[in-house]
Amino acid sequence: MRTKGDPMPSVTHPVTAPPRTGDPPARRWLTLAVVSVSMLVVGLDTTVLNVALPTLVGELGASTSQLQWIVDSYALMSGSLVLFCGSLADRLGRKWIFMSGLALFTAASVLAAYAGSVTTLVLARGAMGVGEALIMPATLAVIGTVFPRGAERTKAIGIWSAAVGVGTVIGPMVGGWLLSHYWWGSVFLINLPLGVAGLIAAALLVPDSRAPGSGRLDPAGALLSVAAVGSVLWAVIEGPDRGWTSPAVRTAFAAGALLLPAFVVWQRRSASPMLPPRIFRHRALAAGDLLVMLGAFALIGTLFVAVQHFQFVLGYSAGQTGVRLGPAALALLVAGPLAGVLAPRLGMRAVSAAGLALLSASAAVLATTEATDGYGRALVATLLLGAGAGLVITATSDAIVGSLPETDLGVGSATNSAAIQLGAATGVAVMGSLLSDRYRSGLEAGAVPAPVPEGLLESAMDSLGTALALAEHLPGDAGTVFAEAARRAFVDGMGPAMAAGAGVTAAGVLLALLLAPSRGADTTGTTHQKDSP
Structure with missing residues (x-):
């Protein structure tokens, strides 16, 4: 959408400053x-x-x-x-x-x-x-x-x-x-x-090089962008561990959803966005x-x-x-x-x-x-x-x-x-x-053919690497069977x-x-x- 004071879009290539083609x-x-x-x-x-x-x-x-x-x-x-x-x-x-x-x-x-x-x-x-x-x-x-x-x-x-x-x-x-x-x-x-x-x-x-006619820094825009993107990234990173519907993750997504429009509004109004x-x-x-x-x-x-x-x-x-x-x-x-x-x-x-x-x-x-x-x-x-x-x-x-x-x-x-x-x-x-x-x-219990202590099975669910390390401590063939089940x-x-x-x-x-x-x-x-x- 065209904002007030913006020029109409050009139908040709955008004009750019000449590159430094004087360099060999x-x-x-x-x-x-x-x-x-x-x-x-x-x-x-x-x-x-x-x-x-x-x-x-x-x-x-x-x-x-x-x-x-x-x-x-x-x-x-x-x-x-x-x-x-x-x-x-x-x-x-x-x-x-x-x-x-x-x-x-x-x-x-x-x-x-x-x-x-x-x-x-x-x-x-x-x-x-x-x-x-x-x-x-x-x-x-x-x-x-x-x-x-x-x-x-x-x-x-x-x-x-x-x-x-x-x-x-x-x-x-x-x-x-x-x-x-x-x-x-x-x-x-x-x-x-x-x-x-x-x-x-x-x-x-x-x-x-720098942008010709670059304006002043935009600290408010910077703060809003960091907060908006950071909130969304934090939620994406923490979602698998905390749960996608956990209060913290939902709050972070909500914060990003509010801060992103605020950032856009500020950039449209700022004299030097x-x-x-x-x-x-x-x-x-x-x-x-x-x-x-x-x-x-x-x-x-x-x-x-x-x-x-x-x-x-x-x-x-x-x-x-x-x-x-x-x-x-x-x-x-x-x-x-x-x-x-x-x-x-x-x-x-x-x-x-x-x-x-x-x-x-x-x-x-x-x-x-x-x-x-x-x-x-x-x-x-x-x-x-x-x-x-x-x-x-x-x-x-x-x-x-x-x-x-x-x-x-x-x-x-x-x-x-x-x-x-x-x-x-x-x-x-x-x-x-x-x-x-x-x-x-x-x-889960019942899906593994070998008998495995409940506490060990819960730890093994963290990752395959953990499961394979724990399998080495099981007696007899139980370790081999459990390792194959984990794989x-x-x-x-x-x-x-x-x-x-x-x-x-x-x-x-x-x-x-x-x-x-x-x-x-x-x-x-x-x-x-x-x-x-």
């Missing part, structure tokens, strides 16, 4: 290398901790709820602050916000590596999440500023998105290898040399945010389930699990840049729909997996997962950046980051909750969990075909005459 091409690609490697490290830290969670139980005495917050404090801080940080990048300078985020991320990683308590580790992970919130939108805005609109920028965003996705997928691989050779803190300490090198390279190679409502008139941005959220739902939710399946059902160690997720990283490394080539030719609609279809197929393969199936079936799923993620992330990110004027690159890119965080948190919460419910019902219950739980992922991404295919701009459409969704090839 080689320097532009070096800039891309700096921001892409930084995003690879950030993506890696999204999942690297997963394989270390069992170790933290023994080393720090972490409970199940504490393990959850070691993981989720990162997502909560990153997701709730990213819009504000994107607006800071536009106003204060993208290079300096990027470097500030990288410095904070690196320092917090060192603190996490040497944390002596769960509380310290949770706080350090939260600080790392703030660092990511500063880094991610600034990197995409830098690419939008440095590379001219067209095939070169699309290729650059394909490489950037491949770095994000590959980092996410290889996290368990790197974590597993480090745990096989060093202590648990090494999964964080690896960020130190990379962070320091990145800061030096950024100081030398990344140009600074943090998130200008006009950017959502760009059809590519609005559709891209929705589609990348659905893609993140499937990618991170599937990885959450697959890592446990590899370790506890197929019996691989942490290091072996990481290696067997390698094909997903390779597929993503190919699909990301390939999407950068295909998107200008086929359009966002076709490429994003194809990516979501591959993600849906990956989830469907895992949803129909049996307890007796080996790695071959899982390999097919991981290849489909990596290829689908590469296509979706690249196509949507390129569409979002390509639709925005230079004045809104930072905060517009932040909407992409916020959508990814919300999708990832929701994917883990929903798919994890469905998995847990079916797993617990599979272990079957877990695989049964994968059915509804992965069916949810398949259903969400299948709906995403339909939404992509209905909402995303087609080839020959401009970034606001209106068509224009294509140049002949």
Whole structure:
């Protein structure tokens, strides 16, 4: 809806400030290398901790709820602050916000590596999440500023998105290898040399830019956005543990439902809004945010389930699990840049729909997996997962950046980051909750063929890893029988969990075909005459 004082939507491409094409091409690609490697490290830290969670139980005495917050404090801080940080990048300078985020991320990683308590580790992970919130939108805005609109920028965003996705997928691989050779803190300490090198390279190679004519900061808008997004994320994270209908979760959802409209009203009235409502008139941005959220739902939710399946059902160690997720990283490394080539030719609609279809197929393969199936079936799923993620992330990110004027690159890119965080948190919460419910019902009294003490059975319902550890203490063949029953219950739980992922991404295919701009459409969704090839 057009607000008072807003100009009418343009029927041509939005006007942007010229990119820094005066820089030599080689320097532009070096800039891309700096921001892409930084995003690879950030993506890696999204999942690297997963394989270390069992170790933290023994080393720090972490409970199940504490393990959850070691993981989720990162997502909560990153997701709730990213819009504000994107607006800071536009106003204060993208290079300096990027470097500030990288410095904070690196320092917090060192603190996490040497944390002596769960509380310290949770706080350090939260600080790392703030660092990511500063880094991610600034990197995409830098690419939008440095590379001219067209095939070169699309290729650059394909490489950037491949770095994000590959980092996410290889996290368990790197974590597993480090745990096989060093202590648990090494999964964080690896960020130190990379962070320091990145800061030096950024100081030398990344140009600074800010939004032309950027206004004052919007502290009220920032506070409302943090409270609104934070409330929803907290409810999504806590829902599986506390119960979706618990008073605390319902209150948090209600708070988000009230604060979000308040934020929108304030942004429409503010003279210098943090998130200008006009950017959502760009059809590519609005559709891209929705589609990348659905893609993140499937990618991170599937990885959450697959890592446990590899370790506890197929019996691989942490290091072996990481290696067997390698094909997903390779597929993503190919699909990301390939999407950068295909998107200008086929359009966002076709490429994003194809990516979501591959993600849906990956989830469907895992949803129909049996307890007796080996790695071959899982390999097919991981290849489909990596290829689908590469296509979706690249196509949507390129569409979002390509639709925005230079004045809104930072905060517009932040909407992409916020959508990814919300999708990832929701994917883990929903798919994890469905998995847990079916797993617990599979272990209820009478469903296990071996006699198991009631107290032990209740503990085993916490997770498959706990069940397998407890099975080792049962006498005779009872332990083997119970372990096999627990594995079957877990695989049964994968059915509804992965069916949810398949259903969400299948709906995403339909939404992509209905909402995303087609080839020959401009970034606001209106068509224009294509140049002949």
